Structures are given as structure tokens and as C-alpha cells.
Amino acid sequence: MFGKHLFPGGVHPKERENGKAVNSGNPIVDMTPPARVTIPLSQHIGAPAKAVVKKGDRVVIGQVIGEAGGFVSAPVHATVSGTVDEIRPCLLASGLTVPAVVIDNDFQDEWIKLTPCSHPETLTAKELQDIVRNAGIVGMGGATFPTSVKITPAPGKTIEKLIINGAECEPYLTADHRLMLEQSGRIVDGVHIIMQALGVSEAVIGIENNKPDAIDAMTEAASGMDGITVKGLPVSYPQGGEKQLIYAITKRMVPNGGLPIDVGVVVLNVGTVFAIDEAVRDGKPLVDRVTTVGGLVNNPGNYRVRIGTPISLLLDTCGGLRSDVRKVLSGGPMMGMAINDLEIPVTKGSSGILALGEEAAEPAEGPCIRCGRCQRACPMMLSPYLMDLYIRNEQFESSEKLGVMNCIECGACTYVCPAKRMLTQSFKMGKRVIQTRRKEAADREKAQAAELEKEKAAAGLKKEG
Ligand code: SF4
Ligand code: SF4
Numbered sequence: 001m002f003g004k005h006l007f008p009g010g011v012h013p014k015e016r017e018n019g020k021a022v023n024s025g026n027p028i029v030d031m032t033p034p035a036r037v038t039i040p041l042s043q044h045i046g047a048p049a050k051a052v053v054k055k056g057d058r059v060v061i062g063q064v065i066g067e068a069g070g071f072v073s074a075p076v077h078a079t080v081s082g083t084v085d086e087i088r089p090c091l092l093a094s095g096l097t098v099p100a101v102v103i104d105n106d107f108q109d110e111w112i113k114l115t116p117c118s119h120p121e122t123l124t125a126k127e128l129q130d131i132v133r134n135a136g137i138v139g140m141g142g143a144t145f146p147t148s149v150k151i152t153p154a155p156g157k158t159i160e161k162l163i164i165n166g167a168e169c170e171p172y173l174t175a176d177h178r179l180m181l182e183q184s185g186r187i188v189d190g191v192h193i194i195m196q197a198l199g200v201s202e203a204v205i206g207i208e209n210n211k212p213d214a215i216d217a218m219t220e221a222a223s224g225m226d227g228i229t230v231k232g233l234p235v236s237y238p239q240g241g242e243k244q245l246i247y248a249i250t251k252r253m254v255p256n257g258g259l260p261i262d263v264g265v266v267v268l269n270v271g272t273v274f275a276i277d278e279a280v281r282d283g284k285p286l287v288d289r290v291t292t293v294g295g296l297v298n299n300p301g302n303y304r305v306r307i308g309t310p311i312s313l314l315l316d317t318c319g320g321l322r323s324d325v326r327k328v329l330s331g332g333p334m335m336g337m338a339i340n341d342l343e344i345p346v347t348k349g350s351s352g353i354l355a356l357g358e359e360a361a362e363p364a365e366g367p368c369i370r371c372g373r374c375q376r377a378c379p380m381m382l383s384p385y386l387m388d389l390y391i392r393n394e395q396f397e398s399s400e401k402l403g404v405m406n407c408i409e410c411g412a413c414t415y416v417c418p419a420k421r422m423l424t425q426s427f428k429m430g431k432r433v434i435q436t437r438r439k440e441a442a443d444r445e446k447a448q449a450a451e452l453e454k455e456k457a458a459a460g461l462k463k464e465g
Contacts, residue, residue, distance in 0.1 A: 006248035009379040010236040011412045013334060019172035020210070023294050026301045028178050031317050033080050035105050037308030039065065040090050042098040043347040044138040045145045046072035051101060057084045062112040062285045065101045068133070074146045074348075075136045079287040079306040080105040093330035093337045093344055100345070103308070114283035120193050128197035128280065135279035136286045136348075141165060141176075141240065141269030142331060144349040147276065150266055151197050159198050160264040163249055164191055164273055166207040166214065167233060167240035170332030172294040173352045176270045178302045179290055180207070180214040183274055184221035190277030191228055198266060201227045204249050205270075210235045237334060238410040242267045244379050256406045271351075292352040296322040305346045311353055312342035327360035328353065334411040366419035374413035374423060380406050384413035384423045391430035396437070399430050407431065 042048035049066030053059060059078040066076035082105045090100035117123065123131075133148035153159050164187075168176040180187060191203050205222065207215050209232045222228040233239055233248055243254045245267060252263035260267050268276075271290065278284045287307060291314070294300045298319030305314055311328070315321055321328070329336030330344070332352055346353075374384035382403050390399040407427045414424045 006234055006236070007239070007241075007244040007379055008247075008381050009377050009412060010238065010244075011377050011415050012235070013171045013237055013415060019294060019333075020174055020177070023172070023174040023292055023300050023302060024177050024211075026174070026178070028175075028182055028290055028302045028304055031303045031305045031309065031314065033105055033107075033109075033306045034309050034313050036085070036102065036310075037079050037105065037306060038090050038100045038102050038310070038343075038345045039076055039079060039308035040092060040098050040100040040345065040347060041066040041076055042096075043076065043092075043144060043307070043349060044074045045143070046070065046074070046149075048098060049073060049076045051087050051099065053078075053084050053087075053101060055084055055086055058082070059084060059103060060110040060112050061287060062114065064285075065103075068136075068146075072146055072149055074138050074148075075134065075285075076101070077136055077285040077287050078103055079308050081108045081110040082106040091341055091344055092347065093339050093350075095337070100308075116283045117280055120280050121196065123196075123280075125197045125199060128193060131279050132197075132276055135275070135284070137272060137275045137279060138286075138348050139269060140271035140275060140289060140348060140351070142335070142349045142351050143242075143269075144347075147268065147272055150268065151194060153198070153261060157261050158264055159200055159261065159266055160202065161250065161266075162191065162195055162198060162200050162203040163245060163260075163265055163267045164203060164205040164270055165240050165242075165245055165267055166205055166211075166218065166270045167245060168211070169208060169235075169237045169240040170334055170336075170352070171237075172354050173292045173332045174294075175290040175292045175302050175351055177211050177214050179270055179274055180211070181217050184214075184217040186277045186281075187218070187270055187273050188221040188225055188228060189281070190273035190275075191222075192225065193276060193280050194266075194268065194273065195227065200266075203228045205230045206233050206239075206245055206249055207231070208233050208235050208239055237412060238379055238408070241379060241408055241410060243408070256403060286348060289346070289348060289350065291346060291350050293318045293354075294352060295355040296325045296357050297355050298322060305350075307346060307348060309346045310343045311339065311346060314346060314353060315342065315355075321355050322357075324357045325355045326358060327356045329356065329360075334415065335409060362422075363420040365421055368419055368421060371418060373416045373418065374421075377412040377416045379410060379412060380408060382407060384427075385421075387430070388421060388423050388426045391426050396430060396434050400434055404430050405434065 047069030137147040
């Protein structure tokens with residue numbers, strides 16, 4: 001139906017295979033924990049965590065330093081043992097500034113008492129969901145949505161299938177690829193645990209065909225496991241987008257504004273599944289993650305890094321930046337965010353750090369020539385050139401009518417545009433404006449309703465008087 005692709009649109013970034021080839025053979029290396037970590041209290045979608053430590057407190061690895069701020073939230077844990085030096089604002093790669101706990105490492109490497117479970121099959125769904133919640137696990141492919149919420153279906157919702165995202169379609173990134181090669185058994189074990197938590201009998205692990213060794217490793221690990229299959233997928237960006245992956249595997253289309261659960265599916269990234277297995281089997285909270293460091297660094301690699309490690313130290317571990325670097329990104333070249341401050345910490349969603357040269361220079365935009373390439377590339381079947389036109393003219397409502405809020409910011413339209421239009425940046429900005437306006441309208445409505453209630457109460461009192 002969609003040519004070579006298993007979903008609408010899609011592109012083939014030329015940097016993809018070369019960028020990945022550099023790092024896919026580099027085994028995961030444990031990075032030495034730094035002398036000081038800065039751990040943001042908001043590394044996830046939803047309410048920020050609330051600090052439960054203060055300056056001068058001694059903490060150990062895995063201790064909760066920030067409690068979840070609500071149902072859609074996640075706790076945050078100490079990633080080194082040592083002393084809390086301060087709680088201060090911290091800049092994130094997203095450009096947001098959030099409170100963070102700064103800990104000076106005492107290098108005692110002391111952990112909280114862990115509660116491992118060697119028989120997860122004896123646990124109830126609720127017990128498994130609680131372990132995942134308390135471990136602070138969020139979507140580690142970069143989405144950072146709290147995983148416990150995903151695996152706790154709302155009443156009335158039925159889940160039929162679990163899909164595991166091993167596509168890793170962003171150029172340069174190889175962290176998931178290495179995890180699938182080195183931890184295939186634990187990932188399959190994690191899949192089994194999540195199936196138990198969700199009460200589903202079918203799971204599919206989707207992997208792009210440019211990782212045949214990972215397909216083999218995962219297929220072997222899953223052999224003999226009832227209900228778990230591995231599916232090779234055509235190489236196409238953004239194959240790892242949640243909606244694109246669901247369509248490629250099930251032919252079910254998540255409705256606009258809807259969620260995977262609306263078509264009976266839950267999608268989790270392989271890194272998230274590995275973290276769940278560690279949380280359940282080892283009792284280990286999320287204190288580290290595997291991150292790819294690629295592009296123009298002297299020794300690119302895949303590193304297991306403690307959350308809160310400054311990116312500058314991670315780059316030092318990789319032999320430093322080369323002299324021709326023009327831009328450093330958090331994430332891959334298609335969806336990554338440019339960072340200007342290398343003291344920004346590695347967070348739960350940091351799938352990669354990428355240093356780019358000349359190719360990162362932003363070319364001058366030309367006028368739109370109405371070639372339609374952006375529309376053909378869009379995996380969400382949107383009209384990027386029209387949405388962009390409206391946003392540039394501040395006609396945000398018109399861009400909303402065209403579906404800009406369904407844009408997944410994949411960058412495919414920008415990538416193919418011959419006029420070098422900054423389409424994705426335009427949509428990010430437009431979405432922010434629309435969200436702000438929606439919030440302001442909701443606040444206004446609330447205030448008016450409160451005012452009305454007050455007036456009614458006052459009128460009632462007068463009558464009684
Ligand atoms: S790809 Fe670029 S030039 Fe072509 S229609 Fe889209 S915005 Fe215009
Ligand atoms: S960034 Fe948005 S508009 Fe552009 S291709 Fe991706 S989903 Fe479509």
C-alpha cells in the first residue's frame with residue numbers, strides 16, 4: 001500500500017548507514033561515575049518529582065531523592081553515593097530549566113538495600129506495575145512518558161498486543177542495537193514480565209532489517225518463548241515512531257489525537273524493557289542508561305552512563321570533540337536538540353550525543369516551490385508546506401485545523417525540502433503557541449466559573465439574610 005515502506009511517507013537519510021556503522025561494533029562500556037552529578041527532578045512527561053532531600057544530606061545509590069508528583073510522573077533516584085550539595089535550577093537539552101539535585105560523589109559506591117525477585121511469575125500485575133513505578137522508569141527511546149502509566153490500562157481499555165520497539169531508525173544511534181546484541185536474554189525476559197503485567201499473550205519485537213545480527217540474537221533469545229516473535233522491518237525513517245511501528249506491525253491506524261491503547265496496543269522501547277527487567281529481577285531503580293556518543297568525537301562509542309553526568313565529561317571519556325565540530329545534539333540528527341551548554345546532564349531520555357560538522361550549518365531558506373516532497377515524506381499524512389505557511393503568518397488556528405498538533409516532529413519534511421525550509425522548527429513553535437493559548441483559555445474558563453460560583457453564593461447569602 002505504501003511502496004517500499006510499511007507506513008505512509010518516510011525517508012532514507014543518507015547519513016544513516018555510515019553513521020551507524022562507526023558505532024554498531026563498539027560494545028557497551030561502563031563510564032566511570034563522575035565526581036558530581038546534577039539530577040533533574042523533571043526528566044519525564046508529566047508532573048515534576050518533588051525533592052525529598054536537602055543540602056547536606058548523605059544519600060546512597062538508588063535512594064529516592066525526588067518523589068513522583070502525581071499519577072503521570074516518576075520518582076528520581078540518587079545515581080552516586082555522597083552528599084547533597086545543593087538543589088538548583090538546571091538547564092535541560094529541551095531548553096527548559098528545572099530544579100535539580102546536585103550530589104558530590106564520595107566514591108563509596110554504596111547502594112540502598114535492593115529487593116531482587118527471582119520468580120517474577122509469582123507477582124501480580126499490580127505488584128509489577130508498582131515496581132516499575134517505584135523504579136522511576138520512563139520511555140527510554142526519548143519519549144520519557146512514565147512507563148507505569150502505560151502498563152496500567154485505564155478501566156474499559158483492553159490491550160491485545162505488546163510491541164517492542166527495536167527499530168532505532170535515527171541515523172548514528174546504536175545504543176539499542178548494542179543492548180539487543182549484549183542483553184538479548186534479559187530483554188526477552190523483560191518482555192515476558194510486561195506481558196504478565198498487561199495480561200497479553202502476544203508480543204512482537206520490531207527491528208529494522210539493517211540490524212541482522214540483532215534480529216538473529218533476539219530471535220534466538222525468544223525461541224521457545226510462547227507468544228514472543230521477532231519481526232524484521234524495512235529500513236525507513238521514522239520506522240520507530242510509535243504510530244508508524246504499530247501500523248507496520250498490525251495495520252492498525254492510531255486515530256489522530258488518540259493513543260496506541262485505542263487500538264489495543266502498548267509500545268515500549270528495548271531500553272525501557274531492559275530497565276524493567278533490572279527493576280524486577282535485581283530490584284534496581286533507574287540510575288543509569290546506555291547512550292551512544294557519535295559523530296565528530298575522537299573515540300565514538302556506546303556508554304552506560306549514570307543519570308546526571310555532565311555531557312562534557314561523557315565527551316571527555318570519548319577523547320573529546322574534534323576541532324571541526326559545529327554543533328552538538330542531544331539525540332540523533334533527525335529529532336535531536338542542539339545544545340549550547342555542555343554542562344547539561346545526561347537524563348533518562350538521552351539516547352545519544354552527536355557532534356556534527358559542516359553538514360550541521362543551517363542553510364539559507366529559499367521560497368517554497370510547491371514541489372510537494374514534504375507532503376509525500378510526512379508519515380502523519382499532513383500538509384507541511386501549508387501548515388508552515390499559516391504558522392509563519394501567525395494563523396495558528398488554520399494550522400491547527402490542518403492537524404499540526406498531530407505532527408510528531410520527526411524532521412522528515414525538513415530533510416527532503418529542496419528549498420531548505422525550516423519546517424519542523426516552525427511546527428514546534430506553532431504547537432507551543434497553540435498549547436499556551438489552550439492553557440490560557442482553560443485558565444480563563446476556570447476563573448470565570450469560580451467567579452460565577454462566588455456570585456451565586458453571595459446572592460444566596462443575601463436571600464437568606
Ligand atoms: S518540500 Fe519544501 S519546497 Fe517543496 S512543497 Fe514542501 S516546503 Fe515547499
Ligand atoms: S515533522 Fe511533522 S509535518 Fe514534518 S514530516 Fe514529520 S510529522 Fe510530518
